[in-house]
Amino acid sequence: MNLPRPCRILAALFGLAFLGLAGASPAEPLVIGQCAPLSGSLAGTGKEMVLGVRLAIESANAAGGVNGRPLKHVVKDDGYRTAETLRLTEELVERDKAVALVGYAGTGNIAELLTNGILARSNVPLVAPYTGGEPLRTPFNPWIYHIRAGYGDETEAMVEQLVNSGIQRIAVFHQNDAFGEAGLAGVEKALAQHKLKIVSKGSYEKNTEAVADAVAHIARGAPQAVILVGIVRPVGAFIKAYLAGYPGTQMFSLSVVSAAELSQVAGDSAGGWGSPRSCRPPSTTTCAW
Incomplete structure (x- = not known):
């Protein structure tokens, strides 16, 4: 099937997260979670990040989703505060059952996620973080997929x-x-x-x-x-x-x-x-x- 670009990108980026979900209903949505600074000093950037992800997901869903599964975009406002990023991420993976996370902001915020180990424990990847921090890249971490230069x-x-x-x-x-x-x-x-x-x-x-x-x-x-x-x-x-x-x-x-x-x-x-x-x-x- 010739998928439009947003759908191809989402399928590629989140594909690993969907392994092991074959037993779920084909129509059951796949939750994509996003913690973003919708308030505070980085709110302008955070709102643009959320809009970009939303548009890509809407385009993917209009084309039939990923492998026939619609995507559900769940967004939480962390206010660029590290403690909130950690708390809300735990909500996304434990309560909302997110299969992938996308578009987080803040080197320190994301570093705390790695220190906490929540991504590895939950087997949930973080895609396209809005950071180029080298400590998040070296040593290599399999739970983060970077698309920006360092x-x-x-x-x-x-x-x-x-x-x-x-x-x-x-x-x-x-x-x-x-x-x-x-x-x-x-x-x-x-x-x-x-x-x-x-x-x-x-x-x-x-x-x-x-x-x-x-x-x-x-x-x-x-x-x-x-x-x-x-x-x-x-x-x-x-x-x-x-x-x-x-x-x-x-x-x-x-x-x-x-x-x-x-x-x-x-x-x-x-x-x-x-x-x-x-x-x-x-x-x-x-x-x-």
Whole structure:
């Protein structure tokens, strides 16, 4: 059968999760669970992620589902809070009987799922997490299916671009958690390849937009550019505050920052901001790198 692209992708990504379900009724829905930040500092991104998954599932169902089984999309709001991600995931796999999870956000949130072991215990995979954190990729974990480039790849590309442009004084603004530490480590590793070091760094706490201390710490290093390892609202707040005092500094962020939302948060200060785009090479025939 020639399935439309969304149906083929869902069938490929979730196929392993459907093994052992042959005894269920052919018409019984297969539950696809999603914890997403529909409230809090990452709500804009979370809503877009849920919409994308919903559209793919609706398209797959319109084409007859996966192996004749309709898909049911169950969504829960974790507010980008790690404890909620864990609690709601347990609900999805134990109460809602999800056979696969999709579109989670947050390196620290997902790292806690791995530490807890709920994916392995439940035999439920997590597909397409919205993170490039290296600790979630190395060592290899069979319960996570990545479709994004890693933050190490992104930071290497940004550093390469900056250094090739003659910029050597580079600072880092980062979230104070596993996500931020992963990005910071990526920048340090990429700079070391050019025999350079970070000139200054500053951080902010997760689920806040308190960036004043980070602005002060980073300014002391007089950087030519700042690599931003954070989500859109605190990144926008930092760009606006920093460029007000130090105009002309180049700003680069990871791909998790939405350009549309950043322009709303930072206004004209977002002009000149740069970011790598994390997407599948068009020449590949597989679902992931």
